[in-house]
Amino acid sequence: MALARQPIRDAIHRVMTTDSTAVPKQEICGILALNKPKGITSRDAVNMIQRWATGLRLGHAGTLDPLATGVLVVCVGRATRLISLIQELPKVYRATFLLGRSSPTDDVDGEITIHEGAVPPTLQQIETVLPEFTGRILQRPPVYSAVKIRGRRGYEWARQGTPQLPQPRPVDVYELKVLRYEYPELEMEIRCGSGTYVRSLGRDLAENLGTRAVMSELTRLAVGRFTLEESVDPRTLDERRWLEYLRPPIVAAQHLPQLRLDEASLRGLLHGQWPRCQEELVPGQKAAVVDQFNNLLAIVEVQKGSRLKPLVNLATPAH
Incomplete structure (x- = not known):
């Protein structure tokens, strides 16, 4: 090989x-x-x-x-x-929310209701509650979402006129930053983990402030690197x-440790075996197996005894 x-x-x-x-x-x-x-x-x-x-x-x-x-x-x-x-991989978003408004989709693609009596929060009030929405939080996805509920997507239930409330689930929000606030527009930067709904963040943040919000713009600035x-x-x-x-x-896989295996170990790995790792890695940690050209050959997970469990095999038949 x-x-x-x-x-x-x-x-x-x-x-x-x-x-x-x-x-x-x-x-x-x-x-x-x-x-x-x-x-x-x-x-x-x-x-x-x-x-x-x-x-x-x-x-x-x-x-x-x-x-x-x-x-x-x-x-x-x-x-x-x-x-x-x-x-x-972690994501970075720039989002704009319109306060004092709501919609079934939690964004401007749905029918918008303007809440005339809504009291505009101050910038200080907004920044004060941001810590409550950072870290590991429980978040309810939007009614119109791809989350499956009893075997069907949330948006499928909603479009047939029987919307279902998804169960809250844990998500990771690493950082929330106010970029601009000119009521009703609130522009924010969000750094978060997989599965986080930005629409839901705006909705929940506004409700915490005693108002409502819909997302009007969203740009994903980064996915990992x-x-x-x-x-x-x-x-x-x-x-x-x-x-x-x-x-x-x-x-x-640039965020993962990189491993170069000897020929016998690599051959075994690419045939489903669990060779031993010479590097000191923590069990449960993922790593990237590469060749001398820095081509990615496989993704592995370190097991007890420094065994490498193959997760993804990218090698060509030439290997």
Whole structure:
């Protein structure tokens, strides 16, 4: 088993400089950071890439509603196996809420009710309650959400006229910061973990202040190390240009310790065995197995006795 292989950029170069039909599609594997435009679904954005990536599997890690813009991470080829890992990464959002208003969807896409008697909170009052919504908190997802309730999505129940209240669930909110407040507009930056609904944060924050709120704008600024500044509008791409933005799978695992295994251990790992790790890692910790070119070969989880449990295998048959 050869442990070395050329970096993914070499395969991409061959696709871009030769007849793409002559290059095996399975060589194309990577991650795109898209800047999703407003007014389309996340699937619509993926479909824009699918036109050029025919025959390749594509998937996105973390849905953005049509109202929202910003970072949408799209995995291509074998990198789709990393979607669950990317979904676990922390997110950063910039959101605008309109106070003194409510809607069934908790945003401006629903029918808005203006509460004329609502008392505008002061900036000091808003900042005083922010600590109550940071850390590990219990949050009730919106009625219109993809959360499953008795086998069906929340939005499916709501659209048929029988809305169901989802059960509160724990989420992590690392930081809340007021960027601008000009009543009724409240603009905030939110750093949070997976599964956090920004609409719900605005709704609950307003209720704590004795008023109501709907979200009017949302931009995802970052997913882990995938940032808005490095993202590309899918509407600007074409059959060749999309490959220029394809990043190697290792970028999804840069937050993990990196391991290089000897040939026997790597062979065993890629065949489902649990080799021992020579590094001192904590049981339960995830790590990235890489080759000498820094290509990502696998994601593992450290077990007792320094055993490495394979979670994701990205290696090609050449390995």
